[in-house]
Amino acid sequence: MIDFKNVNKTYPGGFHALKNINFSLQAGEMAFLTGHSGAGKSTLLKLITLMEKPTSGQVIINNSDLSKVSYSQVPYIRRNIGMIFQNHNLLMDRTVFDNVALPLVIEGLTPRQIRKRVEAALDKVGLSSKLKCYPYMLSGGEQQRVGIARAIVNKPPIILADEPTGNLDPKLSLDIIQLFEDFNAVGVCVLIATHDLGLIARMKYRNLTLTQGKMITDGLAVTEANE
Amino acid sequence: MKNNTQKTSPSLIARLLSPIHQGQQLIASFHDLWRTPMASLMTILVLGISLALPATLHLFSKNAERVSAQWQTAAEISVFLKMSVTEASAQNLVQRIKLYPQVQQVRYISADDAMDQFKKLSGFGNALSYLDTNPLPITLLVTPTQRHSQPMAAKALLEKIQGEREVEQGKLDVEWLTRLEAIMVLIKDIVFALAALLSFSVVLIIGNTIRLAILNQKDAIAVMKLVGATDGFIQRPYLFTGFWYGVLGGLLASATVSVLGRYLGLAISSLAELYENQFSMQGLNLQELGVLLSIAVFLGLLGSYISVRKHIRSIEPNAD
Numbered sequence: 001m002i003d004f005k006n007v008n009k010t011y012p013g014g015f016h017a018l019k020n021i022n023f024s025l026q027a028g029e030m031a032f033l034t035g036h037s038g039a040g041k042s043t044l045l046k047l048i049t050l051m052e053k054p055t056s057g058q059v060i061i062n063n064s065d066l067s068k069v070s071y072s073q074v075p076y077i078r079r080n081i082g083m084i085f086q087n088h089n090l091l092m093d094r095t096v097f098d099n100v101a102l103p104l105v106i107e108g109l110t111p112r113q114i115r116k117r118v119e120a121a122l123d124k125v126g127l128s129s130k131l132k133c134y135p136y137m138l139s140g141g142e143q144q145r146v147g148i149a150r151a152i153v154n155k156p157p158i159i160l161a162d163e164p165t166g167n168l169d170p171k172l173s174l175d176i177i178q179l180f181e182d183f184n185a186v187g188v189c190v191l192i193a194t195h196d197l198g199l200i201a202r203m204k205y206r207n208l209t210l211t212q213g214k215m216i217t218d219g220l221a222v223t224e225a226n227e
Numbered sequence: 228m229k230n231n232t233q234k235t236s237p238s239l240i241a242r243l244l245s246p247i248h249q250g251q252q253l254i255a256s257f258h259d260l261w262r263t264p265m266a267s268l269m270t271i272l273v274l275g276i277s278l279a280l281p282a283t284l285h286l287f288s289k290n291a292e293r294v295s296a297q298w299q300t301a302a303e304i305s306v307f308l309k310m311s312v313t314e315a316s317a318q319n320l321v322q323r324i325k326l327y328p329q330v331q332q333v334r335y336i337s338a339d340d341a342m343d344q345f346k347k348l349s350g351f352g353n354a355l356s357y358l359d360t361n362p363l364p365i366t367l368l369v370t371p372t373q374r375h376s377q378p379m380a381a382k383a384l385l386e387k388i389q390g391e392r393e394v395e396q397g398k399l400d401v402e403w404l405t406r407l408e409a410i411m412v413l414i415k416d417i418v419f420a421l422a423a424l425l426s427f428s429v430v431l432i433i434g435n436t437i438r439l440a441i442l443n444q445k446d447a448i449a450v451m452k453l454v455g456a457t458d459g460f461i462q463r464p465y466l467f468t469g470f471w472y473g474v475l476g477g478l479l480a481s482a483t484v485s486v487l488g489r490y491l492g493l494a495i496s497s498l499a500e501l502y503e504n505q506f507s508m509q510g511l512n513l514q515e516l517g518v519l520l521s522i523a524v525f526l527g528l529l530g531s532y533i534s535v536r537k538h539i540r541s542i543e544p545n546a547d
Binding site for chain 2: 078079091102106150154
């Protein structure tokens with residue numbers, strides 16, 4: 001589902017953000033991506049969502065080699081990836097409903113289909129009552145869940161989350177992670193970037209660790225050792 | 228869970244329904260104009276005034292053409308016959324010229340009549356009676372039909388008449404007609420040049436307004452791109468906005484020209500009355516209003532399209 005082959009990323013100015021990254025995530029797998037700030041987590045996620053292009057190497061998402069994707073094809077690739085951000089990235093002048101509906105409107109679904117699926121997605125994250133609210137009326141945790149609802153509403157095969165628990169207390173963080181576990185249980189491939197090591201320690205998921213642009217473990221060996 | 232096949236194109240149903248969605252978006256974008264009433268109003272005003280100016284000049288040149296058409300019917304060709312031509316053969320010539328399809332009327336002035344007129348008008352009076360013989364030839368005044376009263380056609384007619392063997396010389400005072408025509412052409416050129424310049428500025432103004440709207444929505448556009456919106460999807464509301472600017476600006480220009488035309492019309496008819504001339508100002512007809520509106524809509528769309536092409540592509544999502 002997600003394949004990195006000898007991927008290097010050097011930013012203009014010479015900063016070597018990723019060094020020879022190799023890993024592979026299967027469909028229906030859930031994994032954490034950890035490392036200190038500046039270790040390259042965000043860069044790695046940007047490569048998957050086509051916000052950046054690798055300097056060398058191959059990134060293959062859902063059987064598409066991203067280096068061969070033309071500008072006009074980029075949106076269609078992104079529709080297969082539900083992306084969740086630390087800063088939520090919601091449209092502040094639209095209601096919760098409109099925010100969650102956005103990916104479906106873009107795909108051109110009928111209003112009836114949109115309503116049905118948006119309500120289902122908001123129900124899943126426990127925000128059914130906030131349908132008509134604007135994002136600024138919600139707490140940080142609620143905004144984060146609106147972002148999650150938007151990421152899953154078009155049922156993408158891949159969910160990426162960048163520090164989804166960044167500003168939340170441990171209880172809320174656990175709730176959010178459990179949401180991701182639920183999605184994973186129905187077969188979605190989930191990759192969560194976080195530096196919240198305490199959170200990960202309580203779970204037995206594959207853990208990819210980056211240090212200064214190098215992947216020091218892709219988690220596979222650890223999982224085998226645990227078993 | 229969705230299977231692994233990629234959603235590379237919208238479903239058939241979505242495609243069939245998309246015109247309905249776009250209609251809804253078209254109306255929604257009309258309401259969007261009132262989110263920023265002042266900016267929208269300013270753009271519409273600029274558009275309206277910019278288009279009203281060349282339209283008014285067009286109105287002016289159109290009416291001036293009608294006036295000059297009235298003058299041109301007065302064009303006459305004076306034909307002076309050879310001294311040797313007798314009255315009988317002159318009458319014969321009159322009959323022949325009258326048969327020309329280009330000729331509406333021929334007036335015969337005998338040498339004596341011409342002399343009388345000359346005595347009256349020239350002021351030489353009795354001095355002329357000392358002349359032994361009448362030095363004036365027989366003169367014919369030929370009035371061309373309306374279709375052949377334009378300078379070029381009248382000139383052709385003159386040459387034809389000069390080909391008759393009885394004719395010594397023909398004279399057509401076309402100088403002022405050609406000058407008038409040249410002035411009309413000049414005015415039309417000015418209208419065209421002005422219209423082109425103002426259209427260009429309208430495109431720039433709308434482009435800039437749309438650019439500001441895009442930059443205002445930069446974050447929202449980045450988010451839309453991130454969740455898989457195509458450039459076409461993001462562009463559409465801005466193109467609709469440009470469309471509405473065109474419609475409203477065009478209507479405003481039409482209204483301005485109508486009001487201006489009526490106002491000037493009153494002044495012109497009272498002036499025409501002083502010259503004992505029945506003249507009423509003609510406003511823009513439906514077809515011209517349609518053209519004006521279409522041009523406005525076209526410019527609105529063009530301005531927004533240029534802006535949208537340039538600016539939406541440059542906005543890229545950023546996770547930070």
